[in-house]
Amino acid sequence: MASDLLLVIVVVAALAFDFTNGFHDTANVVATSISTRALPPRLAIAIAAVLNFVGAFLSLKVAATIAGGIVDSGSITLQVVFAGLVGAISWNMLTWWLGLPSSSSHALIGGVVGAMLVAHGTGAINGEGLLGKVLIPGLVAPVLAFGVAGVAILCIYRIVGRQRPGPTTRGFRLGQIASGSLLALAHGTNDAQKTMGIITLALVAHGSLNGASPDVPFWVVIASASAIALGTYSGGWRIIRTMGSKIIKMDAAQGFAAQGSGAAVILAATHVGFPLSTTHVISGGVVGAGAAKRLSAVKWGVAGNMAVAWVLTIPAAGLTGGVAYGISHLAGGGTRGPIAVCVVIALLVAFLLRSRRVRTPPPIAEGAAS
Template identity: 50%
Template sequence: MSVDWLPTAIVIALAMGFNYTNGFHDAANSVATSVSTRALTPRVALLLAAAANLIGALFGTRVAQTVGSGIIDAPHGTTGLTICAAALIGAVSWNLMTWWRGLPSSSSHALIGGLGGAALAAGASVHWSVVLERVVIPMLVSPALGLVVGYAVMTAILWIFRDAAPGRIGRGFRLAQTVSASAVAFGHGMQDAAKTAGVVVLALTVGGFHNDVDESVPLWVLALSAVVMSLGTYAGGWRIMRTLGARIIDLDPPRGFAAEVTAASILFVATALRAPISTTHAITSAIMGAGATRRVRAVRWAVAADIGWAWLLTFPGAGLLAAAAYLVLAAVT
């Protein structure tokens, strides 16, 4: 039996607000490297990323199912909808805080941390085994893979093109970055728009408008998430773009290409495994790995440390904000 449609509609609107902030917060993930190497102009890069995000979101059903039914057991009715609303408020608040500081934190972990924090505040069950298997372990493994694979891919490029003229190589990899940046944006759409779609499905389920034994994700939910994220992506995330594109290391086209290929590969594999990983973790660690081939000191590790702290604090920080939001919402409803 469904509750009144208005609370469910409000939660869906909050989900789209989060999705929009996710778009401009994580837009830098797929375009910063191409912009910093002058492979693409900022607006062309953002338009390309928005289009790839839109298409990629339609292929993220597996991740949407994990977020929508695998993280928490939200009770049906008003309490479940309040949990969803509080989780989104916590995630949006964390996104805005880190965006203002120019730190590329994980919108994915902000959302999942928000779900966990709100559920705990409400006394609802959290599937800790799923969180460990599909969130915490990938959260630790994906940056390590980004560093190692990014270094390996760039080392292979240096060896293959060791006798080529630098100017010709630079031009060739600038063109190649159009494809590699699109691949990262496609993977970002599969991951991040799908996570928001999963929360919308959760809200529809606890509101009584979706059958919780039916694991299908309605096409209109994926399409709406994709469109809103694309709009957010095109709005741009210039503060974070500067951090990823210039503050970690001065990128050249071959290293930008190596980082993007590495990040896209990690995103594709994670999506196939239904693991909701962070696009931010994948691309940032890949940039560090590719950059370290120049020399280890070429990476500005102090900036990397600031980003690392933001990564570590995201899950508990968004969870605490969501728990506080739940207590406030529960008191006034």
């Protein structure tokens, strides 16, 4: 009975992560379309939510990588999965609060790896899978998107450079509807599957699935697709502002090139089962589209802050996941560990909110100064 309750807690936490993944990564899909006025914000987000849902059903290769290609599924426990989710959700919320586009995918992988290291040591980590399927693709993908977007925008400007600006801009705005929709579909094929893989790991730990070759149950696909779609529809406006205008002031042609290159790279990675950071990919496309036009068009300080967040994501989420597992383990087995972690998190949040209220000076009433 306690094991069943713990499984429910872990599944709820996984879907909560999926929801935060949706609103955290909304900017990846819609920011360029909104900033160039190709689509109004609410319509762009609604289209992205629907296509995120649809994309989750197109492939399960990334889910298989998460479920069995990074950590030893035979050593996984429900407490490890829960602690990894805590690490991922915490990093997602922190970077959302700061308005930094970071990788939900790497946060999830870092959280689970950190919890597994504390629980079972390095022997439970598939180092070859982590390097070959996460770290190397994570470095190559944004560089590839940068290059593809840069070449694409140079070709576009060469082809349409002598055309009238008004009709050309309207044409590329229409093109952005197609490229943005393809990017949303690609995002669903890659990101929703990470939660499917985590829930599958939880089912293996619970004993509901065979750990040797676990298949993703259909209800897991439906639940994960729905959670990321709802999160996408809720929107992540802080990050949308950063992606849409703080890196470069883009035109419709640049938006089209960035979205198209990002979608192509993500779909290619999904086909071979690489759990990419869609944030890194589309950011690489945005910077590439801007830098190819003029290096000074890119706000390199903002891009540098994003790069720092990327480098910190896996170790920071891993550290949080490891601490969460330590607290859970000290509290004992069953549901006591996750409950203890939730209590600690609630106390930290309450402390931070109280500290913020204390630091905020009260408003001066009219006429008080006189």
